[in-house]
Amino acid sequence: MRRREFLAVLGARLSAQGPTILVHEHVVVDFGGTDKIGPGRYDPGEVLRLARPKLEEVKVLGGVRFQDCTPQFIGRDPALLARLADVVGMEIWTNTGIYGAAKHRFVPEFARRQTAGELARRFIREVARGVDGVKPRFIKTGVNDAPLDELDRKLVRAAAITSRETGLTVASHTGSGRAAAQELEILDEEGVAAEKFVWVHAQNEKDHSWHEKAARAGAWVEFDGIRAKTADWHLECVRFMASEGLLGRTLISQDSGWYHVGEPGGGNFRGYTYIYTDFLPRLEPAWVPKLMWENPRAAFGA
Numbered sequence: 001m002r003r004r005e006f007l008a009v010l011g012a013r014l015s016a017q018g019p020t021i022l023v024h025e026h027v028v029v030d031f032g033g034t035d036k037i038g039p040g041r042y043d044p045g046e047v048l049r050l051a052r053p054k055l056e057e058v059k060v061l062g063g064v065r066f067q068d069c070t071p072q073f074i075g076r077d078p079a080l081l082a083r084l085a086d087v088v089g090m091e092i093w094t095n096t097g098i099y100g101a102a103k104h105r106f107v108p109e110f111a112r113r114q115t116a117g118e119l120a121r122r123f124i125r126e127v128a129r130g131v132d133g134v135k136p137r138f139i140k141t142g143v144n145d146a147p148l149d150e151l152d153r154k155l156v157r158a159a160a161i162t163s164r165e166t167g168l169t170v171a172s173h174t175g176s177g178r179a180a181a182q183e184l185e186i187l188d189e190e191g192v193a194a195e196k197f198v199w200v201h202a203q204n205e206k207d208h209s210w211h212e213k214a215a216r217a218g219a220w221v222e223f224d225g226i227r228a229k230t231a232d233w234h235l236e237c238v239r240f241m242a243s244e245g246l247l248g249r250t251l252i253s254q255d256s257g258w259y260h261v262g263e264p265g266g267g268n269f270r271g272y273t274y275i276y277t278d279f280l281p282r283l284e285p286a287w288v289p290k291l292m293w294e295n296p297r298a299a300f301g302a
């Protein structure tokens with residue numbers, strides 16, 4: 001009860017600053033790999049029961065949109081997300097695309113064989129027709145470190161073509177500034193503006209000059225994974241971007257969650273409130289609506 005009251009009071013205060021969007025979180029993740037993954041590996045009802053109160057806390061704190069970044073073949077479950085969105089009364093977005101990071105462990109056989117154009121057609125079809133009745137609202141991909149290999153380059157190219165044809169933004173799990181720069185080159189080759197690219201996990205690049213370079217090129221630099229242990233570094237990253245006049249190219253989120261498929265009871269399902277209770281209060285108040293509302297809408301759409 002005390003936590004609920006605390007969140008309600010904080011929520012009333014935050015609401016004065018306007019609604020917010022969480023651009024990178026997860027409800028379910030299944031690291032089982034492409035040969036194991038499929039329906040029946042968990043009970044959607046159990047996930048719903050565990051996730052619902054965590055999303056309701058976000059809603060109390062002013063969250064109106066939650067972007068679920070779990071890609072297909074790692075547990076993307078649009079039907080479950082739709083049910084959750086319904087019971088909580090919040091927008092939950094899902095994605096299309098294929099994730100090449102983690103040494104291609106989550107790349108299915110067909111994606112190794114098909115061309116970038118063929119993969120893009122598949123993604124574009126998902127956007128047009130929906131997946132389990134839900135239309136993906138962004139493209140999620142992921143690469144290994146630079147220099148990007150052929151398969152990573154192909155997945156990014158497929159994402160770029162999809163972006164060009166659908167207008168959706170590409171969010172890419174990217175380990176370093178060098179890799180982000182190579183991805184931006186591929187977008188450029190496909191005629192896609194850097195504004196359509198989100199460098200996910202930019203906090204893992206410790207050299208701010210890469211953040212600056214990507215943002216000046218027009219890309220979105222996303223510092224996610226915000227939690228107690230890392231908050232000081234995230235704060236420094238945001239302050240750096242502000243000091244360079246690049247707050248308008250900056251995104252923040254927690255990369256939190258999630259129901260761990262294969263672990264008893266879903267394992268340690270972390271919630272989504274830390275950014276509201278602890279991180280946003282450390283920022284200049286004027287930055288909050290920019291980082292949590294204007295930028296997410298500019299980056300991914302309204």
Ligand SMILES: [Zn+2]
Nearest residue numbers: 024026069255
């Ligand atoms: Zn993530």
